[in-house]
Amino acid sequence: MLMHPDHVTIVVTDLQESLKFFQLLNFELEVTDLISGEKISKYLQVEDVEADHLTLVLKNSNPRFEIQLLHYRNPTVRSDPSILNLARPGYNHLCFTVDDIQKTLNFLTENGIRARGEILEYQKRKLVYIEGPEYITIELAEWL
Incomplete structure (x- = not known):
């Protein structure tokens, strides 16, 4: 059934600091996207979602492995x-x-x-x- 990990998504409040951290760990930024809309809100189960979604790929990883950073613009999220x-x-x-x-x-x-x-x-x-x-x-x- 399961084959291997594909990605881990991490919700962050400081996008640039988190990006810098994972780049130090040998991840490379591949995609920057802004996600929003009814379809995404329904999938994430977050009402009126608007978020930056960055896909970072671990260099030289086989199989491919991603860290996805999710930075909510709406709703507001706080670090804990x-x-x-x-x-x-x-x-x-x-x-x-x-x-x-x-x-x-x-x-x-x-x-x-x-x-x-x-x-x-x-x-x-x-x-x-x-x-x-x-x-x-x-x-x-x-x-x-």
Whole structure:
């Protein structure tokens, strides 16, 4: 039935900061669109929706993988810092494999991205959480 991930959509309030973050993670902006209208409102189940919709593609990913950034112009959306609490129901984090976790983490911290802790070895991997804009948690994993 399921084959592989296609995309993840993330609602953001600061579109440019979120775009910059994912570009640091090796995503490339492919499509910028403004979505609105009855058909989209019905599909998203958001009344009178108007939103910027950016499609970012992970470079050299096979199969293709996208992050879609959704920035609502209507309705107004606010960031919620409680999303940093990973001990709650629902979406927790997204993890990406890297070749060299320390080198990747150094690059990201030099560019203003904060690690949420120290690198941990667990189940044949080195792992670390990073925090992006909008309180997005991303995990990096280097297979040992």
